[in-house]
Amino acid sequence: MTKEMLKGNVAIAEAAVRAGLNAYFGYPITPQTELLEYLSARMPELGRAFVQAESELGAVNMVYGAACTGARVLSSSSSPGISLMMEGISYIYGTEIPVVLVDVMRGGPGLGNIAPAQADYNQIVHGGGHGDMHPIVLAPANVQEAIDITYNAFDLAEKYRTIVVILADGSLGQIMEPAELPEMKPLLMRQPDWATYGAEGRPKRFLSSINIDPAKHEIFNIRMEQRWQKIIANEIRFKEYYLDDAKYAVVAFGTSGRIALSAVRSARAKGIPVGLFRPVSLAPFPEQALYELSKRLEGLLVVEMNNGQMLEDVIKITRHQTPIDFYARTGGIVPMPEEIEAAILRMVEEPVNTTEHPRDRWLARLSQELIGGS
Amino acid sequence: MVQAALEEQIVYSRPESFTAVQTHYCPGCTHGTAHRLVAEVIDEMEIREKTVGVASVGCSVFAYNYFNMDFVQAPHGRAPAMATGVKRVLPDRFVFTYQGDGDLASIGMGEIVAAAARGENITVIFINNANYGMTGGQMAPTTLPGQQTSSSPNGRDVEVMGFPIRTAELLSTLDGASYVVRRSLHDPKNIRMAKKAIRMAFETQKQGLGFSMVELLSVCPTNWGMTPYQANQWVQSAMVPYYPLNDFKVHPALANFRV
Amino acid sequence: MQTEIIIAGFGGQGVLFAGQVLAYAAMDQGMHVTWIPSYGPEMRGGTANCTVVISDEEIGSPIVSRPTVVVAMNKPSLDKYENMVKTGGVFIVNQSMVDREVERKDIHSVMVPANEIAEEIGDKRMTNMVMLGALLANLNILPVDAVEKALKDHLPVKHHKLLPANRQALEKGSSFIAAPVS
Ligand SMILES: Cc1ncc(C[n+]2csc(CCOP(=O)(O)OP(=O)(O)O)c2C)c(N)n1
Ligand code: SF4
Numbered sequence: 106m107t108k109e110m111l112k113g114n115v116a117i118a119e120a121a122v123r124a125g126l127n128a129y130f131g132y133p134i135t136p137q138t139e140l141l142e143y144l145s146a147r148m149p150e151l152g153r154a155f156v157q158a159e160s161e162l163g164a165v166n167m168v169y170g171a172a173c174t175g176a177r178v179l180s181s182s183s184s185p186g187i188s189l190m191m192e193g194i195s196y197i198y199g200t201e202i203p204v205v206l207v208d209v210m211r212g213g214p215g216l217g218n219i220a221p222a223q224a225d226y227n228q229i230v231h232g233g234g235h236g237d238m239h240p241i242v243l244a245p246a247n248v249q250e251a252i253d254i255t256y257n258a259f260d261l262a263e264k265y266r267t268i269v270v271i272l273a274d275g276s277l278g279q280i281m282e283p284a285e286l287p288e289m290k291p292l293l294m295r296q297p298d299w300a301t302y303g304a305e306g307r308p309k310r311f312l313s314s315i316n317i318d319p320a321k322h323e324i325f326n327i328r329m330e331q332r333w334q335k336i337i338a339n340e341i342r343f344k345e346y347y348l349d350d351a352k353y354a355v356v357a358f359g360t361s362g363r364i365a366l367s368a369v370r371s372a373r374a375k376g377i378p379v380g381l382f383r384p385v386s387l388a389p390f391p392e393q394a395l396y397e398l399s400k401r402l403e404g405l406l407v408v409e410m411n412n413g414q415m416l417e418d419v420i421k422i423t424r425h426q427t428p429i430d431f432y433a434r435t436g437g438i439v440p441m442p443e444e445i446e447a448a449i450l451r452m453v454e455e456p457v458n459t460t461e462h463p464r465d466r467w468l469a470r471l472s473q474e475l476i477g478g479s
Numbered sequence: 480m481v482q483a484a485l486e487e488q489i490v491y492s493r494p495e496s497f498t499a500v501q502t503h504y505c506p507g508c509t510h511g512t513a514h515r516l517v518a519e520v521i522d523e524m525e526i527r528e529k530t531v532g533v534a535s536v537g538c539s540v541f542a543y544n545y546f547n548m549d550f551v552q553a554p555h556g557r558a559p560a561m562a563t564g565v566k567r568v569l570p571d572r573f574v575f576t577y578q579g580d581g582d583l584a585s586i587g588m589g590e591i592v593a594a595a596a597r598g599e600n601i602t603v604i605f606i607n608n609a610n611y612g613m614t615g616g617q618m619a620p621t622t623l624p625g626q627q628t629s630s631s632p633n634g635r636d637v638e639v640m641g642f643p644i645r646t647a648e649l650l651s652t653l654d655g656a657s658y659v660v661r662r663s664l665h666d667p668k669n670i671r672m673a674k675k676a677i678r679m680a681f682e683t684q685k686q687g688l689g690f691s692m693v694e695l696l697s698v699c700p701t702n703w704g705m706t707p708y709q710a711n712q713w714v715q716s717a718m719v720p721y722y723p724l725n726d727f728k729v730h731p732a733l734a735n736f737r738v
Numbered sequence: 739m740q741t742e743i744i745i746a747g748f749g750g751q752g753v754l755f756a757g758q759v760l761a762y763a764a765m766d767q768g769m770h771v772t773w774i775p776s777y778g779p780e781m782r783g784g785t786a787n788c789t790v791v792i793s794d795e796e797i798g799s800p801i802v803s804r805p806t807v808v809v810a811m812n813k814p815s816l817d818k819y820e821n822m823v824k825t826g827g828v829f830i831v832n833q834s835m836v837d838r839e840v841e842r843k844d845i846h847s848v849m850v851p852a853n854e855i856a857e858e859i860g861d862k863r864m865t866n867m868v869m870l871g872a873l874l875a876n877l878n879i880l881p882v883d884a885v886e887k888a889l890k891d892h893l894p895v896k897h898h899k900l901l902p903a904n905r906q907a908l909e910k911g912s913s914f915i916a917a918p919v920s
Contacts, residue, residue: 108765110758110761110762110765110771110773110892132586133581133611133614133615133617133630134614135614135615138614138615138617138629141617141630142615142617142629142630142632145629145630145631145632146632146633149633149639156640157617157618157630157631157640159585159586159588159620160555160556160585160586161586162586185554185555216536216540216552216554216555276774276800276801279774279775280772280773280774280800281758281761281772281773281774282771282772282773282797283765283770283771363797363798363799363800364798364799364801365798366796366798366799367798367799368798368799369798370798439801441799441801441802441803442798442799442802442803443803443804
């Protein structure tokens, strides 16, 4: 196969098509819209289902219904639309239905703006709606990774009968890079042994998230938690760069991860032994690997495009084995490599006081810089 | 010969309900026209300081910059609910929403139907431009059969994508709705008629008669890929036949009111 | 080796397309490349720019604050980017759309009357290709041939009748070589 220049949004859409997508339901929202627009032409051309729903609320419940039949189903949106989907996401999880969702994050809270951000981390990684929930969350940093993740996401969702969220951002949605698309899988109409597609020649089935009896619901929750243990054991993914001889590391995912890579390289060129740890699965988070790494480091710098949502997880995971520093831009501002490099140099030159919360230092500095005063 | 100094007469000026800023709308877009009509009506009724506007999500999201009065800005589709909140705690204020067709008739269909059914004493200015302007011209509930948009690239196929919604007709079936009409902004005569309707809608609210809505056929030259002139012609030739300009519901108490 | 290029101008000047052609050519040469546009609620004209990063290894950041090369297609871009070009970098300015010279002396700058050249060729839409030709001549990482081939391979067939004009534009543009840094 040869490489093509592909835009992130379009690449994700085509990878899903090639993974055997039976149906897509979505609603326009920038910076995700090309994904929907692409499929509005591509799906009918292949004789597959495409519906522009009346809202994200409609879209997620169309997904719910279609996925109950055993079909491979996708929806995509961006932060405000994902917020609207929360009810459906929780119901889908509570019904144990495999579904793949794409969140191309933008600046929030509220209507915010359409620039790239990573502030849905908590809403997706620690949320996905009410109740005890663990969607699988994968965060690609480049177009090829986005394709590979999307292509395998359906198998993953079906293997564990759960929700897989591909957490991208406006930058990954809009970027074009050479990438290779996988082969077109044959289109199947799957009939898994839990699905409701008509009880011809078999006892009837029903799919619901209701569990009126708390004792039964408790058993369900325990069973799902056991399943999560399996997912933790099997599905953790991360990328390491220049960590072999590193004394310091940057921890960052998705777009901030790839920007940090540039910063790490230029800091290395100045002789600083720094590497990059880039979690690809945010849920399950590569906890053990990060913990082991932190034990041999002199400092960690967490970089995000939010006010420090993953930071809390990193603090918890590393159990104060190593001093942690934090750098972020938020609200749709993307950090430049130079800013991250400066934060790396600061981490090395002014080792931090471990009793202080890393966010406090960052907030004080950024407030000074952007708002002024004291 | 001594010429008498010509007396200066102001025949046209910016309504007080308008701020002195340039709008962000595309050249030829009738969002600006609709804004102006609303501002003129509010001036004429002298209710500027007693009015709270509710902006929606769409190209008119920044309407609060252009109207010189208090404004809030609702989540996508939720303006009628937010307006209800404002009106219920401030019943003596004038409350209006300004919504596009994606906002009102797609994601917000639940809220608008519920507000009209409750007979909520608010005024709704509804811009029907047959597509989603802000996000780049996708299909809206109002997109005409066969119309090409960026999410119906082969034209709206009603077999798969369903039929357009005639919102004014639909809402006029609700007992709570007191004044529901459709007008168009494609030429001066129709613009004058649109203004009268907007006045009637605010009068409905003033008299406490309940829900009022003016649907305005509007152009989106940018996403339609037309010049403003062609776009206005298209409203007349394609939209008006599908969306007849009419009074669908007029409360009897309004029958004798003349603007 | 990594080269970062920003192409900026008004929407409608073919800024994003010029960047894409460059990216295609780099890909065809087996290089790593990223193309990323500025995007905003800019349905309504306004400015547009894209950043192209070309490298021989996996690319980290697709955005840069100190680009190696900037192509400024209009006055706002001249003003905005003059101070951002890396010292010793290249700054290519569309002379037809600006009313001043480049002030910085520590960068290679060149003024290209791209609108006039495009009009001479007989197609105003070729302005971006004239500028791209100048960029290639001053950059030395991709031959003009590679870009011509990229155009042929990636331009939709219905636009292939424009290929000769594109080639002419690229060639005319490539005769503008920046003066050495003084
Ligand atoms: C929950 C949510 N979904 C999607 C969007 C993206 N969005 C912004 S404006 C818009 C459509 C606006 O179209 P319309 O109401 O017809 O107004 P117009 O722009 O045409 O004036 C959409 C879908 C959003 N802001 N919030
Ligand atoms: S995109 Fe359409 S609706 Fe929006 S401002 Fe432009 S012409 Fe008006």
